Amino acid sequence: MSDCFKPETQDELAKVLSWAAAEETPMEIIGSGSKRQLGRPVQVAYTLSLENLSGIVDYEPAELVLTAKAGTPIAEIEALLSEHGQELAFEPVDYGGVLGTGYGKGTLAGVCATNLAGSRRLKAGAARDHVLGIHGVSGRGEIFKAGGRVVKNVTGYDIARAFCSSWGTLGVASELTLKVMPAAALEETVVVKGLSGAEASEAMSAAMGSSAEVSSAAFLPLQYDDRLSAELGAIDKTLTVLRLEGVEKSVNYRVETLRSLLKPFGSIDVLKNEGSRALWRSIRRLEAFEEGGEAPLWRISVAPTHSESVVQRLQQLGASKVLRDWAGGLLIAEFNGGDNPALEIRQAIAQAGGGHATLIRGSASDRGSIEVFQPQDPALALLTRSLKKQLDPKGILNPGRMYVGV
Amino acid sequence: MSGIAMPKPSQETLANRAAIIRALQEIVPGEGVIHDDTELRPYETDALTAYRQMPLVVVLPETVEQLSKVLKYCYDNDVKVVPRGAGTSLSGGALPLEDGVLISMMKFNRVLDIDFANRAVVVQPGVTNLGITRAVEHEGFYYAPDPSSQIACSIGGNIAENSGGVHSLKYGLTTNNVLGLEMVLITGEVIRLGGKHLDSEGYDFLALMTGSEGLLGVVTEVTVRILQKPETARAALVGFPSSEAAGQCVAQIIGAGIIPGGMELMDKLAIDAAEDFVHAGYPKDVEALMIIELDGPEAEVDDLLAAVAKIAEENQSSYLRVSNSEEERATFWAGRKSAFPAVGRISPDYLCMDGTIPRKALPEVLGRMQELGLKHGLRCANVFHAGDGNLHPLILYDANKPGELQAAEDFGADILKLCVEVGGVLTGEHGVGIEKRDLMGEMFSEDDLKLQQRVKCAFDEKHLLNPGKVFPVLHRCAELGKMHVHKGALPFPDIPRF
Numbered sequence: 017m018s019d020c021f022k023p024e025t026q027d028e029l030a031k032v033l034s035w036a037a038a039e040e041t042p043m044e045i046i047g048s049g050s051k052r053q054l055g056r057p058v059q060v061a062y063t064l065s066l067e068n069l070s071g072i073v074d075y076e077p078a079e080l081v082l083t084a085k086a087g088t089p090i091a092e093i094e095a096l097l098s099e100h101g102q103e104l105a106f107e108p109v110d111y112g113g114v115l116g117t118g119y120g121k122g123t124l125a126g127v128c129a130t131n132l133a134g135s136r137r138l139k140a141g142a143a144r145d146h147v148l149g150i151h152g153v154s155g156r157g158e159i160f161k162a163g164g165r166v167v168k169n170v171t172g173y174d175i176a177r178a179f180c181s182s183w184g185t186l187g188v189a190s191e192l193t194l195k196v197m198p199a200a201a202l203e204e205t206v207v208v209k210g211l212s213g214a215e216a217s218e219a220m221s222a223a224m225g226s227s228a229e230v231s232s233a234a235f236l237p238l239q240y241d242d243r244l245s246a247e248l249g250a251i252d253k254t255l256t257v258l259r260l261e262g263v264e265k266s267v268n269y270r271v272e273t274l275r276s277l278l279k280p281f282g283s284i285d286v287l288k289n290e291g292s293r294a295l296w297r298s299i300r301r302l303e304a305f306e307e308g309g310e311a312p313l314w315r316i317s318v319a320p321t322h323s324e325s326v327v328q329r330l331q332q333l334g335a336s337k338v339l340r341d342w343a344g345g346l347l348i349a350e351f352n353g354g355d356n357p358a359l360e361i362r363q364a365i366a367q368a369g370g371g372h373a374t375l376i377r378g379s380a381s382d383r384g385s386i387e388v389f390q391p392q393d394p395a396l397a398l399l400t401r402s403l404k405k406q407l408d409p410k411g412i413l414n415p416g417r418m419y420v421g422v
Numbered sequence: 423m424s425g426i427a428m429p430k431p432s433q434e435t436l437a438n439r440a441a442i443i444r445a446l447q448e449i450v451p452g453e454g455v456i457h458d459d460t461e462l463r464p465y466e467t468d469a470l471t472a473y474r475q476m477p478l479v480v481v482l483p484e485t486v487e488q489l490s491k492v493l494k495y496c497y498d499n500d501v502k503v504v505p506r507g508a509g510t511s512l513s514g515g516a517l518p519l520e521d522g523v524l525i526s527m528m529k530f531n532r533v534l535d536i537d538f539a540n541r542a543v544v545v546q547p548g549v550t551n552l553g554i555t556r557a558v559e560h561e562g563f564y565y566a567p568d569p570s571s572q573i574a575c576s577i578g579g580n581i582a583e584n585s586g587g588v589h590s591l592k593y594g595l596t597t598n599n600v601l602g603l604e605m606v607l608i609t610g611e612v613i614r615l616g617g618k619h620l621d622s623e624g625y626d627f628l629a630l631m632t633g634s635e636g637l638l639g640v641v642t643e644v645t646v647r648i649l650q651k652p653e654t655a656r657a658a659l660v661g662f663p664s665s666e667a668a669g670q671c672v673a674q675i676i677g678a679g680i681i682p683g684g685m686e687l688m689d690k691l692a693i694d695a696a697e698d699f700v701h702a703g704y705p706k707d708v709e710a711l712m713i714i715e716l717d718g719p720e721a722e723v724d725d726l727l728a729a730v731a732k733i734a735e736e737n738q739s740s741y742l743r744v745s746n747s748e749e750e751r752a753t754f755w756a757g758r759k760s761a762f763p764a765v766g767r768i769s770p771d772y773l774c775m776d777g778t779i780p781r782k783a784l785p786e787v788l789g790r791m792q793e794l795g796l797k798h799g800l801r802c803a804n805v806f807h808a809g810d811g812n813l814h815p816l817i818l819y820d821a822n823k824p825g826e827l828q829a830a831e832d833f834g835a836d837i838l839k840l841c842v843e844v845g846g847v848l849t850g851e852h853g854v855g856i857e858k859r860d861l862m863g864e865m866f867s868e869d870d871l872k873l874q875q876r877v878k879c880a881f882d883e884k885h886l887l888n889p890g891k892v893f894p895v896l897h898r899c900a901e902l903g904k905m906h907v908h909k910g911a912l913p914f915p916d917i918p919r920f
């Protein structure tokens with residue numbers, strides 16, 4: 017166990033990082049550590065945890081804006097928003113189940129820095145689409161702020177947004193401001209049973225291209241989750257699920273829109289309220305992959321219409337179970353037969369017109385030897401290193417977490 | 423030209439003009455290089471017309487290869503570059519430099535790929551914002567961000583400024599609607615980011631590029647997401663006896679959990695100017711007018727309109743008219759979208775400001791802007807993207823009257839300082855450019871600005887791309903790279919460690 021700093025203020029955070037920069041002492045940067053098993057292993061003597069830099073600083077429901085310290089548990093934020101009928105529209109994922117760290121442990125900074133969005137990504141965007149401002153400390157130990165507390169802002173580079181998906185390698189947040197949204201009054205899920213992958217792709221594309229304002233669309237293959245299949249009366253059938261959210265009249269109307277649109281694909285069931293919520297929670301948490309131990313689990317982003325060909329290739333490569341979320345744009349693929357064909361997965365994506373693949377679960381040795389994040393072409397890799405060098409010249413922030421030398 | 427100092431021209435570059443022109447002509451043959459004074463004239467300003475400067479030379483590349491070679495030439499020879507789209511910047515983002523090559527991207531004007539199944543469109547940067555919607559509307563789709571200049575402004579320029587528009591409240595800004603980019607760095611290196619899939623691999627360079635005002639790279643291809651048009655969209659005009667009441671109404675609508683497609687406010691001066699100009703049917707006996715658009719299924723829109731009407735009534739609204747046809751809806755918006763030229767008719771000149779404030783500060787800011795108007799002896803018409811707190815005060819002045827431009831600029835600076843004071847920002851969607859450059863210190867500390875410039879250094883260490891814009895003081899990258907650190911033993915016994 018490495019020596020762990022837990023600063024309680026931005027000044028303390030700056031002191032730690034100034035010292036680390038001066039001593040050229042690298043640090044593993046974590047929120048609470050709930051996604052520590054995701055990414056290349058960072059092997060250093062010191063850890064910097066944000067869990068004591070916690071608390072909601074400002075929340076004004078009528079402004080649709082919330083500011084909290086970086087280490088604030090995301091569960092605390094979601095509970096507070098829920099009291100006011102609001103939510104984080106991007107639905108942060110909770111991978112505590114598949115990573116073995118337990119549910120509900122994530123922090124605000126961790127959610128933003130990893131930018132892993134849930135099923136509603138299609139309609140509402142990711143964390144990066146909701147972050148408005150940041151206070152933090154760079155790898156030079158200097159305190160900075162960027163962005164602000166308003167939605168429309170082009171004053172300077174959008175560093176707050178760029179902090180998202182930097183995995184703690186460019187700077188450490190001390191405080192973040194996010195746009196929040198009113199939560200939908202209700203949700204329902206339209207369910208089509210027994211479609212093939214290709215049919216589901218077509219059905220989801222038709223639904224997404226309609227005016228039904230589908231907020232999530234997923235395809236669950238055969239034997240995806242026996243308990244879920246039993247609950248939905250769909251043993252031995254695939255499930256194509258489309259979520260609609262809003263006020264009652266609107267949802268009812270749009271359910272009918274989908275019913276007529278999807279008629280050619282088969283009969284339709286509708287899951288209401290808690291049933292719908294439980295389904296999407298299960299998808300968001302990847303509950304169906306929890307039993308997989310350390311079996312490699314890949315998160316793959318492709319253009320939705322290419323999902324079918326990529327999934328076929330994944331199956332040839334030994335994928336045992338593949339979830340298609342984001343209308344096919346997001347594939348979660350598990351390999352529990354001992355294979356971990358990183359290179360071939362990325363070739364399949366390239367052949368399908370591009371995208372990226374991230375190993376979100378794997379043994380430490382796999383994570384040390386396989387490119388966890390999508391390798392970049394030389395020009396982009398150079399720009400990546402160049403940015404890292406500017407903001408963290410001594411390489412003290414999560415060195416190697418994303419890429420070797422970054 | 424008034425008080426904005428631009429970087430000192432390089433005498434060497436000025437002396438080498440003929441050689442630079444020859445080199446560019448070798449890269450871009452035919453009429454792609456403009457160096458004749460008469461032909462250069464149209465490029466001397468953008469939509470911030472108070473500032474003018476003839477460029478060294480204009481080049482209009484037609485291919486990525488040509489552009490890459492032009493940039494590489496400039497990089498190798500330390501020649502400054504100003505990229506330009508349609509030239510509609512309101513902040514002087516495309517203002518030329520005396521010693522700078524101006525690159526116009528307007529020959530990159532093709533729609534490359536329309537992919538309805540993936541709801542994505544790939545275009546070249548010179549395609550206009552409205553051009554994207556025009557290319558997909560036959561299938562019921564549209565591109566959501568809609569700046570008022572959408573008929574003329576280019577998507578490349580929209581990327582540079584992170585443009586918004588009246589519908590950004592519900593559908594996001596440019597940054598929320600761009601999926602991918604191809605761009606060329608000052609070194610000539612071509613970089614591709616994103617594509618038809620979602621989220622970035624590695625760092626979110628898309629986020630940094632969007633709103634970077636032409637300082638980081640030149641965009642050569644853009645992939646945007648398109649949306650299916652809502653089934654119904656209806657707009658309403660709601661009149662109020664005071665701007666304060668209108669502001670209160672806006673806050674309460676959002677507070678009630680309603681996110682309209684658009685929600686705009688105009689004050690009396692702006693209403694009258696717009697009505698006289700386009701005859702949109704605006705009431706002339708109200709002090710403030712809200713234009714609100716609700717969209718979605720018809721039943722939902724009806725319910726929302728009823729809810730909005732009730733909230734408006736509770737806030738002393740004195741006028742309500744709901745659109746009953748697409749034409750009528752378009753007419754309601756026509757008045758708002760032509761507010762700037764309409765104000766241009768009632769005043770010889772105007773300055774358009776662009777601060778954003780927290781919605782709750784609206785009544786206070788409106789009140790204090792009136793006081794500021796008295797102080798500076800100028801009138802100010804106000805139009806706002808009220809839903810997201812983005813103000814566009816239009817300061818009326820006459821450039822031919824001695825001192826009025828200066829007074830207008832001082833008035834504008836006071837307004838922006840006020841925006842920052844109440845928790846807002848200097849610019850919501852028009853960009854910093856040269857116009858707000860020297861006010862950056864009002865919002866950011868020296869360290870904040872140095873961090874921003876370090877980002878710049880990662881892309882353009884020689885500061886050749888669009889120098890003089892955005893940053894009040896240019897620090898050399900070598901100087902920024904120095905670390906001032908005090909080595910020492912583990913200092914902080916006071917920080918909890920475990």
